[in-house]
Amino acid sequence: MDGYLISQIVNGLCLGLIYALIALGVAVIIGIVGFATFTQGEIVMIGAYSSYYVFLWSGNNLIYGMIASFMITWIIGMILYKVCYAKFFDSPEYISLICTIGFSMLLKNLAQIFFGAEKKPMLNIIENRIYHLGIIEVSRVQIMVLVTVLIMVTILSILFTGTSWGLKLKAVSQNREAAALVGINVDKTAMIGNCIGCAIAGVAGTLIGIYYQSAYATMGATLSMKAFTSATLGGLTSVPLAALGGILIGVTENIGIAFSSASFRDIFSFGFLIIMLIFKPTGFRRKRGARA
Amino acid sequence: MRKKIAALLIMSLSLMSLAGCGAEDSAVPEPESTAQTKAADGSDNAEKTIKFGVIAPLTGTHAEYGQGFDAATQIAVEDINAAGGVNGYKLELECQDSAADAKTSSDIFTRYAEDDEIMAVIGDFTSSCCKANAPLTEEYGLVQISPTASDPSYASMSEYCFSVMYNQSTAAPWTAESVVGHFLGKSECAVMYLNTDWGITTNDYFLSGLDSAGIKLLGDESYTENETDFSSVISKLKATGADTLVILDQGNVPTIINQVKGSGWDCQIVSLGPGASDQILDLCGDNAEGLVIPCPSYITADNPDTSDFYKKFYDKNQCAPTDHSLCAYNAVQALTEAIKSIDGEVTRESIKDALKDVSYDGLAGHTQFNDDGGVSRDLLIIQVENGGYVVKEKYGYR
Incomplete structure (x- = not known):
């Protein structure tokens, strides 16, 4: 395999990690709340703007930026839950789905009104250093995105499988009525699940802003669709498989581009999804819709 | 509960009646005349206005340029109105956001075209949007003068299409x-x-x-x-x-x-x-x-020709203007020059005919449309040095 192809696979892995970062939140929300969401791209954007303003205030303090994006998107998650999910658990699923689409448009337009339509620079938050591993070149930000994805997958897996709180989240995701019967506050638990999904997207927004060195109101539009595609590949509700889905989408796109043109990027990703779902409708999961 | 419903009903009825009064009130006076009708009688010039529609990507990837269009056309209209207007008319603008989407741009163009008050359209930013609107210019007989469309095939698509940007x-x-x-x-x-x-x-x-x-x-x-x-x-x-x-x-x-x-x-x-x-x-x-x-231009605060525009633009937009904004200003200037040369009634048609013959020196240099509705402009070579732009080669380089 020549160096060029390897560099394209590395590019694909890095892009896939960006998709994976957002897909993690999608999988958590679908897994716990039980409804699809199309607001993740805009939550990413709010996360990026939150950290942008905190970076301005704190002099590019990364920890402050991440905490701010986590907290603000958590609050947005609470509002989102109340507006788009809380009242619609007994309604057809498309009602909340359309609500999330409307909510995403609202967030995007409000961002353009309050933050302006121009791109905000997020320069030099992390030093732009390139590491050479043989013929592979990786930047410091790319390593940081990889580490963040690994940490999040680990924390979420431990949370869902190894703690009593995670059991509550899992119980709500599996059967709301039964969970209520054993004394779990279903509404509050589902809201927390939604907030976790949004806060993950918020932190992803900080990293994506740093990675692309800018924050702007429409930054989440394409990413949101790719994240949903990644989660679908992962069976919609599994955190590690959603991350795997993101990485595979990124690699597929870049290998396709290596042999053709970047203008066909979406053909490769969505083509891959369609082919995958034709042969394996449950995605990477063995059972359709199995919970996290 | 019943009281609340009754109160809501009363409020709704009151609001509806107020809205109804408003609608009647706005219908009572003479409808806001178009420039066409007012120009015909030749009197009451101080009250007369000519309105241009602006289509610009105020949001999305090209937002910087769209917002520049908005600010620059406003500055041009303010300057022209402050100088007494054109042929006794005051200029007015209406700006709408196309987000550089061809379908949205065409929807806005159609809305402008069906509004008798709009005498010409300034925009859009991308050649794709301008080309999508080109058949509509012909259908409605409304001029579209783009500040920036540089696709060589655009301006020749219709006799109502013009561009003040250089040609690729x-x-x-x-x-x-x-x-x-x-x-x-x-x-x-x-x-x-x-x-x-x-x-x-x-x-x-x-x-x-x-x-x-x-x-x-x-x-x-x-x-x-x-x-x-x-x-x-x-x-x-x-x-x-x-x-x-x-x-x-x-x-x-x-x-x-x-x-x-x-x-x-x-x-x-x-x-x-x-x-x-x-x-x-x-x-x-x-x-x-x-x-x-x-x-084609580099606008700085210390260039005597453009310093006034630079200052006004900076005050409005909090950033320095690019050549695209200057061209938006120039598009208003071109329309103004065309209206100046019209002897009789100012109509959409007469503006189109007059634009073909305009020839003037404005902020963006000399403007004169060729047979295809485009213009020729010379280019500078600019380079970023020490965090700022520096003109490396002036007009006429090779």
Whole structure:
């Protein structure tokens, strides 16, 4: 395999990690709340703007930026839950789905009104250093995105499988009525699940802003669709498989581009999804819709 | 509960009746006359207005330029009105956001066309949007004068289509021969371009320029307008061994520059399209050092010809104007000059006819439309040095 192809696979892995970062939140929300969401791209954007303003205030303090994006998107998650999910658990699923689409448009337009339509620079938050591993070149930000994805997958897996709180989240995701019967506050638990999904997207927004060195109101539009595609590949509700889905989408796109043109990027990703779902409708999961 | 419902009903009825009164009130006086009807009677000039519709991408990738359109056209109208208007008419503007989407742009154009008050349309930013509106200009008999459409096929699509921007059939080959070949002294380069009408046409003309200058093309890659990650294209072009990258785009240029530098590719970057944009300096910082931009104007606070415009624009938009904004100002000037030359009734048709003959020296230099509705403009070569733009070669370079 020549160096060029390897560099394209590395590019694909890095892009896939960006998709994976957002897909993690999608999988958590679908897994716990039980409804699809199309607001993740805009939550990413709010996360990026939150950290942008905190970076301005704190002099590019990364920890402050991440905490701010986590907290603000958590609050947005609470509002989102109340507006788009809380009242619609007994309604057809498309009602909340359309609500999330409307909510995403609202967030995007409000961002353009309050933050302006121009791109905000997020320069030099992390030093732009390139590491050479043989013929592979990786930047410091790319390593940081990889580490963040690994940490999040680990924390979420431990949370869902190894703690009593995670059991509550899992119980709500599996059967709301039964969970209520054993004394779990279903509404509050589902809201927390939604907030976790949004806060993950918020932190992803900080990293994506740093990675692309800018924050702007429409930054989440394409990413949101790719994240949903990644989660679908992962069976919609599994955190590690959603991350795997993101990485595979990124690699597929870049290998396709290596042999053709970047203008066909979406053909490769969505083509891959369609082919995958034709042969394996449950995605990477063995059972359709199995919970996290 | 019943009381609440009753109160709500009363409030609703009151509001409806108030709205009804408002509607009646607005219908009582003479409907706001169009310039056509007022021009015909020849009296009461002080009250008369001519309204232009502006279509600009106020949001999205090209927002910087769209907001520049909005600010620059407002400044032009304020300047002209402050000087007494044109032929006794005051100018008015209405600006709507197309987000550089051709369908939205055409919807806005149709709305303007069906509004009798609108006498001409200024916009849109992208050639694709302008070309989508071209058949509508013919259908409704309404002029569309674009400040920036440089696709050579646009202005000739209809006799109602005009552009005050240079034409890529001359600018792109000139960039290949004079900027890449002569100014930078390069014998080979790689190109990445936006996969739109504008990008494809500009790329075609650029490649023909490379060919005639004997410059070797090492790679030529396109990408879609909403692309955010250019790493795959950059890796592809970097692998060709090129030491010069030409970017044919506008709004994505800062993102591409950052990703090129982030990938460790130390190449000379040339960009045709963005103009001397403040956003590039803000978003790229040190990454923009050495960037070369061919540009028909460079507006600075200390240039006596443009300092007034610069100051007014900065006050309105909190950033320096690019040539695109200057062209938006010039589009209003062109329409004003056309109206000045109309003897009789000012109609959409008479504006179209008069525009063909305008010839004047404005902020953007001399403007005179050719038979196709376009203009010729000379280009400067500008380079980023120490965080700012520097004019390296003046007009008339080769």
